[in-house]
Amino acid sequence: MTETVAALTAAVAGHVRALRTARGWSLDELAGRSGVSKGMVVQIEGARTNPSVGTLVRIADAFGVTIARLLEPAEERTVRVSDAETAPRLWQGQEGSFGRLLRGMNDPSFVELWEWRFAPGDRHTSENHMPGTREVLHVLSGTLTLTVDGVDHTVEPGQTIDFLADRAHTYRNDGSDETRLMMVAIVPNTEWDRRTG
DSSP states (O other): OHHHHHHHHHHHHHHHHHHHHHHTOOHHHHHHHHTOOHHHHHHHHTTOOOOOHHHHHHHHHHHTOOHHHHHSOSSOOSSOOOOGGGSOEEEEOSTTOEEEEEEEEOSSSEEEEEEEEEOTTOEEEEOOOSTTOEEEEEEEESOEEEEETTEEEEEOTTOEEEEEOSSOEEEEOOSSSOEEEEEEEEEOSSOOOGGGO
């Protein structure tokens, strides 16, 4: 597990540094565009921290790439099979709760596939993503309460919900059983400077 975290931290460091320098951005420019402090950007590029999912989202949005792009190994393959157990858990809540990025694609479109599990009573609040981002959620078991723009939507097992994720939203398990779901995030293929909206 420690080797996996170290490999992911190194991958993120290399990709963030390469994407920033390819654009000719200073550390201050990336910090401004992403809304992540310059100190945190330095820590990330130096592979000295394991950034939160929120931090990764902000940096990926600034570059106009998916989180998966920041985590992927250097080599690309025509066909890639991966094991769910080796996928990075980018969010952990109460015992048994997690969100892990199973796979992401960056060409020709930006798409991410996530697995989420919520223990009874657990929740995850996500700030707004890049404008135009959509999420599609399919509930496998338990009941999900999704709050978007202050409105609760109850999603039962076997049901699918899609919504614009460019606004704050919360996933919540109000039930007494674990909630399991799959999520596909579709992210626009463009950079986003948070300073301009």
